[in-house]
Amino acid sequence: MGRLEIRGVSKSFPGEIVAARGVELTIEDGELFVIVGPSGSGKSTLLRLVAGLESLDSGSLWLDGRRIDELAPRDRDVAMVFQDQVLYPHLDVFENIAFGLRARGRPRAEIEEMVRGTAAVLGLSECLDRPPGTLSGGQRRRVSLARALVLRPKLFLFDEPFSGLDAPLRASTRAELAELRRRLKATMVLVTHDQAEALALGDRVAVLDGGRIVQVGRPLDLYERPVNRFVARFIGQPPMNLLPCLVAKEDRNLAIRIVNLDDLGPWSISLAAPWASLLSDRGIPRVELGLRPEQVAIRPAAAYSRGAFPPTGPARVRRLEPIGHEALAVLEFGPYDLLARLPARTRFRPGERVLVELDLPGASWFDSASGARLD
Numbered sequence: 001m002g003r004l005e006i007r008g009v010s011k012s013f014p015g016e017i018v019a020a021r022g023v024e025l026t027i028e029d030g031e032l033f034v035i036v037g038p039s040g041s042g043k044s045t046l047l048r049l050v051a052g053l054e055s056l057d058s059g060s061l062w063l064d065g066r067r068i069d070e071l072a073p074r075d076r077d078v079a080m081v082f083q084d085q086v087l088y089p090h091l092d093v094f095e096n097i098a099f100g101l102r103a104r105g106r107p108r109a110e111i112e113e114m115v116r117g118t119a120a121v122l123g124l125s126e127c128l129d130r131p132p133g134t135l136s137g138g139q140r141r142r143v144s145l146a147r148a149l150v151l152r153p154k155l156f157l158f159d160e161p162f163s164g165l166d167a168p169l170r171a172s173t174r175a176e177l178a179e180l181r182r183r184l185k186a187t188m189v190l191v192t193h194d195q196a197e198a199l200a201l202g203d204r205v206a207v208l209d210g211g212r213i214v215q216v217g218r219p220l221d222l223y224e225r226p227v228n229r230f231v232a233r234f235i236g237q238p239p240m241n242l243l244p245c246l247v248a249k250e251d252r253n254l255a256i257r258i259v260n261l262d263d264l265g266p267w268s269i270s271l272a273a274p275w276a277s278l279l280s281d282r283g284i285p286r287v288e289l290g291l292r293p294e295q296v297a298i299r300p301a302a303a304y305s306r307g308a309f310p311p312t313g314p315a316r317v318r319r320l321e322p323i324g325h326e327a328l329a330v331l332e333f334g335p336y337d338l339l340a341r342l343p344a345r346t347r348f349r350p351g352e353r354v355l356v357e358l359d360l361p362g363a364s365w366f367d368s369a370s371g372a373r374l375d
Helices: 043-051 093-103 108-121 137-149 167-184 195-201 219-224 229-234 274-280
Strands: 004-013 017-027 032-036 058-063 078-081 155-159 187-192 204-209 212-217 241-250 253-258 267-270 286-291 296-300 312-322 326-333 336-343 353-358 364-367
Touching: 004 043, 017 043, 017 212, 032 043, 032 195, 043 078, 043 155, 043 187, 078 137, 093 108, 093 137, 108 137, 137 167, 167 187, 167 195, 187 195, 195 219, 204 219, 204 229, 212 219, 212 229, 229 241, 229 286, 229 364, 241 274, 241 336, 253 274, 296 312, 296 326, 296 336, 312 336, 326 353
Parallel strands: 032 187, 032 204, 078 155, 155 187
Antiparallel strands: 004 017, 004 058, 204 212, 241 253, 241 286, 253 267, 286 364, 296 353, 312 326, 312 353, 326 336
16 A cells, blocks of 8 residues: 655745645555656655655645654655665665665565565666676666665655656666556656656646646646646647637627737637637636647648638748657747647748648637636
């Protein structure tokens, strides 16, 4: 078992630095839970609070119904893998992995069995008699993981475990962690600033900003239904396009006009459209239209009908960024830059005039004043 409950946890540092503001989280047994956020958002501090390396100002921590925030780190049944691989250079790999077991007074035969079994799982059996200085970066990372894994804790904590690795090694280590979690059915909490990594690994993901939990959900939920402007821009690579709009009711229709693009609108949307009610019922005149790059289609330049639906408008391809399996187009759309996903072998070229089509039914809408999603 390994169910973690974080109840109203707050933490501040001198200089009015607030790292956690009343954080409420429940991480289920066997879950791979990812905490993601920009630098300085409080991610690592939250992990250190759970591990017992920092003390709480208020709130409590519970692991399988047992309060642990008043316990010493070694008594919490928690193992932490740090961003920096702190291995003992004077000890070989076997002794690095065995260190925590020896500190807990485990019998010699048990230590031998557990270390060799853990090393076999992580592909380290041939390295046990080598000092850390002779290992590759990926091997040292696995030794750090083995040192935590061998303790068989209820909860694993990972602080930026893939930082500093090159892309191929990052991908392989990430796959190893996912496979290890599947085999052990262990509860794991991973902190990262890389939102692509968070979406790829997490069963659920929490977005942290300024010490506050902004949104918790499955990766696809965060991508498709961001709770506010911050999540919309932070989650997704490239980020969501945001366009300021004016909205007004006109008889049985909704008139939507993009600010500073008067030549294109307004677009007249029937109030019978299922998604139109979230704009009309609230009476909010200023909103932001959120479109993922895949919700922006491009067609060859042609005459367009002012105010037509689906909404279209003229644009110019400012530049193309090939990224292997696809290309990212940066479009000049009036005073705005729009990002659009295109096939890798696109026929469009920089400087070319095009017609863009916006997927309003699939879009996200946000209150311009608060940034909150309109639902």
